[in-house]
Amino acid sequence: RSLTSCCVTVFLITCKPPLYMGPEYIKYFSDKTIDEELQRDGRVTWIIEFFANWSPECQSFASVYADLSLKYSSAGLKFGKVDVGRYGDVAKEYKVSTSPLSKQLPSLLLFQGGKEVIRHPQVDKKGRAVSWSFAEENIIREFNLNELYQKSKKPAKGKGEKAAESQFPPVPEEDEGEAEPESKKDK
Numbered sequence: 001r002s003l004t005s006c007c008v009t010v011f012l013i014t015c016k017p018p019l020y021m022g023p024e025y026i027k028y029f030s031d032k033t034i035d036e037e038l039q040r041d042g043r044v045t046w047i048i049e050f051f052a053n054w055s056p057e058c059q060s061f062a063s064v065y066a067d068l069s070l071k072y073s074s075a076g077l078k079f080g081k082v083d084v085g086r087y088g089d090v091a092k093e094y095k096v097s098t099s100p101l102s103k104q105l106p107s108l109l110l111f112q113g114g115k116e117v118i119r120h121p122q123v124d125k126k127g128r129a130v131s132w133s134f135a136e137e138n139i140i141r142e143f144n145l146n147e148l149y150q151k152s153k154k155p156a157k158g159k160g161e162k163a164a165e166s167q168f169p170p171v172p173e174e175d176e177g178e179a180e181p182e183s184k185k186d187k
Contacts, residue, residue, distance in 0.1 A: 024066035025073035027080045031087040037080070042113040045077050045148055050096045050107040052085030058106045061134045065106075068136060072145050076152030095123070103129040110143055118143065 051058035069079035084091035121129040
């Protein structure tokens with residue numbers, strides 16, 4: 001009897017949760033497709049999860065993200081994912097640390113007109129992720145999903161016209177001259 005309970009305990013501690021296999025409206029990107037898709041149509045708002053299959057936090061978040069995609073996807077609001085464990089160059093390009101100690105996985109980035117306008121978790125000046133809960137209600141509130149969804153259902157402007165103005169402040173560009181030196185820990 002104690003052997004059975006011991007085996008069950010070891011099983012529960014050592015086994016990873018299963019990968020989410022349920023319904024979703026999510027496009028999976030590779031290192032070759034993400035930039036192309038973000039630039040394809042400036043009228044489309046993208047919410048993209050940067051994840052790694054080895055991350056328990058990403059595995060736990062998968063069903064929440066899938067549910068959001070089912071509730072909010074439309075022609076003008078789309079959900080995507082890119083496996084930065086597999087496509088490390090994408091992680092570098094979008095400044096998402098894949099270190100198991102970084103606390104940046106998963107990361108959610110919202111793009112409008114092909115430009116990043118918001119991300120969570122946010123990163124402080126020292127490159128550390130600011131603690132943030134990936135609860136569904138936090139994502140709906142912080143990414144303004146209800147408003148984005150309503151706007152995305154309205155008739156879109158013609159392809160040649162400018163994309164709708166963002167309700168988010170622009171993400172500041174990094175000043176190349178004042179870049180902080182990398183520490184050995186970051187490499």
